[in-house]
Amino acid sequence: MKKIALSIVVASLVAACGSQEVKKDVPVADRTTPTTQPSRPATSTTTSPTTQPAIAANPLTDPKNILSKRSVYFDFDSNVVKDEFRPVVQAHARYLVDKKDARIRVEGNCDERGSREYNLALGQRRAEAVKRVMTVLGVQEGRIETVSFGEEKPAAAGHDEAAWAQNRRGDIKYAGE
Amino acid sequence: MIRQLAACLLALAALGARAQLTIDITTSGGRQVPVAILPFAGESAQPQAVSPVVGADLARTGLFRLVNTVGVSPVPTEPSEVNFVDWQARASEALVIGKVEPQADGRVEVRFRLFDVQKQSQLASFSYVVAPAQLRATAHRIADVIYEKLTGEKGVFSTKITYVVKRGTRYELQVADADGANAQAVLASNEPIISPAWSPDGSRIAYVSFDQKKPIVVVQNLAQGTTRVVASFWGNNSAPAWSPDGTRLAVTLTKDDIAQIYAIPAAGGEPRRLTVTPAIDTEANFSPDGKWIAFTSDRGGSPQIYRMPAEGGPAQRLTFEGTYNVRPRFSPDGKSIAFVQRESGKFRIAVLEVDTGQVTVLTDGTLDDSPTYAPNGKMILYEAQVGGRGQLAAVSSDGRVRQRLVSSAGDVRDPAWGPLPTN
Numbered sequence: 001m002k003k004i005a006l007s008i009v010v011a012s013l014v015a016a017c018g019s020q021e022v023k024k025d026v027p028v029a030d031r032t033t034p035t036t037q038p039s040r041p042a043t044s045t046t047t048s049p050t051t052q053p054a055i056a057a058n059p060l061t062d063p064k065n066i067l068s069k070r071s072v073y074f075d076f077d078s079n080v081v082k083d084e085f086r087p088v089v090q091a092h093a094r095y096l097v098d099k100k101d102a103r104i105r106v107e108g109n110c111d112e113r114g115s116r117e118y119n120l121a122l123g124q125r126r127a128e129a130v131k132r133v134m135t136v137l138g139v140q141e142g143r144i145e146t147v148s149f150g151e152e153k154p155a156a157a158g159h160d161e162a163a164w165a166q167n168r169r170g171d172i173k174y175a176g177e
Numbered sequence: 178m179i180r181q182l183a184a185c186l187l188a189l190a191a192l193g194a195r196a197q198l199t200i201d202i203t204t205s206g207g208r209q210v211p212v213a214i215l216p217f218a219g220e221s222a223q224p225q226a227v228s229p230v231v232g233a234d235l236a237r238t239g240l241f242r243l244v245n246t247v248g249v250s251p252v253p254t255e256p257s258e259v260n261f262v263d264w265q266a267r268a269s270e271a272l273v274i275g276k277v278e279p280q281a282d283g284r285v286e287v288r289f290r291l292f293d294v295q296k297q298s299q300l301a302s303f304s305y306v307v308a309p310a311q312l313r314a315t316a317h318r319i320a321d322v323i324y325e326k327l328t329g330e331k332g333v334f335s336t337k338i339t340y341v342v343k344r345g346t347r348y349e350l351q352v353a354d355a356d357g358a359n360a361q362a363v364l365a366s367n368e369p370i371i372s373p374a375w376s377p378d379g380s381r382i383a384y385v386s387f388d389q390k391k392p393i394v395v396v397q398n399l400a401q402g403t404t405r406v407v408a409s410f411w412g413n414n415s416a417p418a419w420s421p422d423g424t425r426l427a428v429t430l431t432k433d434d435i436a437q438i439y440a441i442p443a444a445g446g447e448p449r450r451l452t453v454t455p456a457i458d459t460e461a462n463f464s465p466d467g468k469w470i471a472f473t474s475d476r477g478g479s480p481q482i483y484r485m486p487a488e489g490g491p492a493q494r495l496t497f498e499g500t501y502n503v504r505p506r507f508s509p510d511g512k513s514i515a516f517v518q519r520e521s522g523k524f525r526i527a528v529l530e531v532d533t534g535q536v537t538v539l540t541d542g543t544l545d546d547s548p549t550y551a552p553n554g555k556m557i558l559y560e561a562q563v564g565g566r567g568q569l570a571a572v573s574s575d576g577r578v579r580q581r582l583v584s585s586a587g588d589v590r591d592p593a594w595g596p597l598p599t600n
Contacts, residue, residue: 105391114524115504115517115546116371116591117416118473118480120392121429121436121457124413128435146431147391148413152369159565 059095060174066091072130074168076111079122079129081170089130092172093137096144103175106130108148109155111164116150123148130170198357198569198582198589200237207577209242210327213269216246217289218254218276224309227277227287230316234334234356235323238555239578244269256290261297269294271327275319277312284308287315291323300326313358331553337595338558339363339373339382340569344587350384352399355551355594357582363399374417375595376443382593383407383417383426383443394428396443407445418461418470419443420487427451427461427470438472440488451489460504463487464511471495471505471514482516482529495529498536502527504547508554508574515539515548515557515574526559528574539576549594550574558582558592 059065072085081089096102108123108130127146135141156163212235220226235241244267246252253259254276264272275289284306291301301322305315314335321332336355341348342362348370353360364370368387375382376396383396392415394408408414412431416438419426426443429436436457439448452458456476463470464487471484474492479500485492496502501519508515511531518527518538526540526548544562551558554574561570567590569582582589 113544114501114519115460115473117429117460118457118503120371120413120415121459124431124436125457145391146412148431149369149387149392150371152371152387159562 060177067095070172072126072170072172073165074126074170076164076168078168079125081129081133086133089133089172090137093134093139096134096139097137103143103145105145105147105173105175107153107171107173108146108150109153109167109169109171110148110151111167112151112154112159113164114151116152120148120150120152123150126168126170130172198353198360198584200357200571201581201583207240209240210271211242211244211269212271212273212323212327213244213246213264213267213294214273215249215252215254215275217274217287218252219279220275220277222279223277223285223312225312225316227275227289227312227316227319228273230313230356231273231320231323234317234320234332237356237580238324239573239580240328256292256299259292261292261294264294271300271323273319273323280306285312287312287319289319291326313354317354317356330555331597333551333553333556333594333597335598336552337379338592339375339595340560340592341370341373341590342584342587343369343567343590350382352382352595363402364397364404371591372416373591373593374419375593376419377421377423377596378599379596381443383419385415385417394426396426405445407443408441408448410448416459416461418463420463421465421467427463429459429461438470449489451485452492462506464507465509466511469507471507473503473505482514495531495534496536497534505529506548506550508550509552510554513554513574515550517546517548526557526572528557537576539572539574540570540579542570545570547591549592551594552597556580558594560590560592 059067062068066088069088072081106127108127110119110123124146127148131144131146134144154167156166214228214232217228232243236243253274272292272294273289278286280286286304286306288304290299293300303322307315317334320334324332333355337352338355339352342351346367348366349362350364350370350373351360351362366388371385373382373384381396381398385392386395392413393406394414394417395404396407397404408428410430410432414430416429417426424443425440428439428441430439430448436459437450438452438458438461439450441448454476456474458472458474460473461470468487469484470487471482473480474483480503481494482496482502482505483492483494499518499520502516504517505514514529514531516527518525523543524545525538526545527536527538529536542561545559547560548557556571556573558571560567567588569589569592571580
């Protein structure tokens with residue numbers, strides 16, 4: 001039920017943004033897919049049995065933990081957090097609810113097309129979209145700063161759709177990282 | 178509070194690293210005025226010859242054709258020595274002669290004369306006494322005089338440009354002469370630098386720094402090398418634009434909401450919100466008379482160019498064709514706005530006539546961005562992507578002349594053309 005309510009909230013927030021292209025990316029209410037996603041922290045099913053560290057791994061950096069995943073990818077001209085990336089955002093939201101002293105910055109990014117400053121604003125909108133998923137789940141607004149790098153920090157250096165898809169993203173960074 | 182950023186020290190270290198820009202004319206249209214520029218007597222004994230710089234300045238505009246002066250002997254250096262009939266036979270309409278003479282104090286005197294060949298009359302005559310190191314700058318001043326006499330418009334050969342060079346992970350804000358010479362890094366960083374904007378008097382450059390891992394607005398005093406953070410609020414701080422009197426900046430902040438436009442004192446201080454919308458409002462630019470701010474907003478569903486009173490208030494939409502019109506810059510006379518237009522997936526520089534709404538597309542690139550007017554309004558410098566690299570290019574505001582500023586090193590981007598020198 002929570003899942004459905006969230007989809008509705010996000011869809012209405014997206015509509016409120018007023019961007020013309022986002023409509024085609026309004027998430028379809030798929031009620032089955034998200035529940036199949038593993039969202040339990042620290043008990044990953046994709047373990048590769050290697051040497052166990054003597055001390056407890058930092059869940060934020062442990063590659064076996066979903067919290068080590070930090071990026072959310074977006075469609076062209078869209079700031080909709082797609083279903084496939086919701087588990088990652090939700091896991092970080094739960095971590096923030098538990099860890100009252102943790103603070104994050106969400107960094108929005110764009111592909112290179114268009115003007116630098118308008119892209120900076122668009123990246124901000126993507127970062128805000130990630131933040132809203134988290135605040136709906138109970139994280140206080142003041143603990144999430146949203147900033148944008150626009151098109152200035154591409155993850156992929158190419159000039160084609162494959163590179164652009166890597167560059168339309170939001171990154172979650174914890175304070176002190 | 179003046180803060181010396183660590184980046185400033187880097188800038189000093191980077192002064193040696195120069196990337197020269199050379200300017201090629203790729204297209205020129207219309208009639209070109211034939212001009213003969215003779216070698217200046219005595220210039221070859223100086224560290225910098227004057228007449229070649231004058232000729233290159235004029236030729237680069239695409240408005241002039243340099244008449245061949247090879248074989249002219251003796252080379253006239255005084256009006257009495259000029260054989261106007263000979264120059265009429267060479268189909269030259271204007272003629273420039275001059276000489277460079279060392280002075281007892283180590284300086285040099287540069288004299289030049291400009292003639293109308295048909296009327297056999299003198300149009301201008303000037304003398305400058307300068308240090309030998311100033312000979313290149315003097316050549317630009319001479320070219321400015323000639324350009325103004327022959328076209329009726331101010332020359333911009335003595336102006337400066339700034340732009341960002343990216344090499345690997347290193348970013349430099351460089352300042353160069355308008356012909357690309359004397360490029361110097363005024364700032365270096367391992368984080369991006371974007372949106373440089375000259376103060377109206379040319380003494381300072383505002384830009385967006387990412388040194389604090391987020392965009393903040395910094396103003397740097399060029400002569401002193403000091404920097405001042407003027408906007409570092411919660412969220413993003415970007416898109417600085419100077420008011421024509423130099424006292425205020427319009428900036429885009431996200432501290433209260435989505436990207437919105439605020440006014441802030443140029444020395445820093447409390448921002449005052451100018452736009453209140455649930456949409457993106459950014460890329461402010463003041464009209465030269467200070468009455469208006471043009472900006473980009475997607476309040477209507479797609480990004481379009483609007484204008485509002487400089488103190489905020491009701492906005493009026495200015496662009497209606499297409500779904501992507503961004504990054505407005507007023508022409509120096511305030512009658513036109515250069516901007517970036519997306520058409521069929523390609524991003525081009527276009528010009529809007531404010532009164533009529535007529536739009537003319539000037540460029541034919543794929544990812545053109547960041548148009549900036551020369552202070553005489555005749556050329557628009559912009560960023561183009563060539564072979565996957567950012568390069569600077571320029572187009573005349575009537576679209577007839579095109580130049581490419583060729584750089585050997587890195588990505589060159591985000592240009593801003595400085596004001597006319599104040600003297």
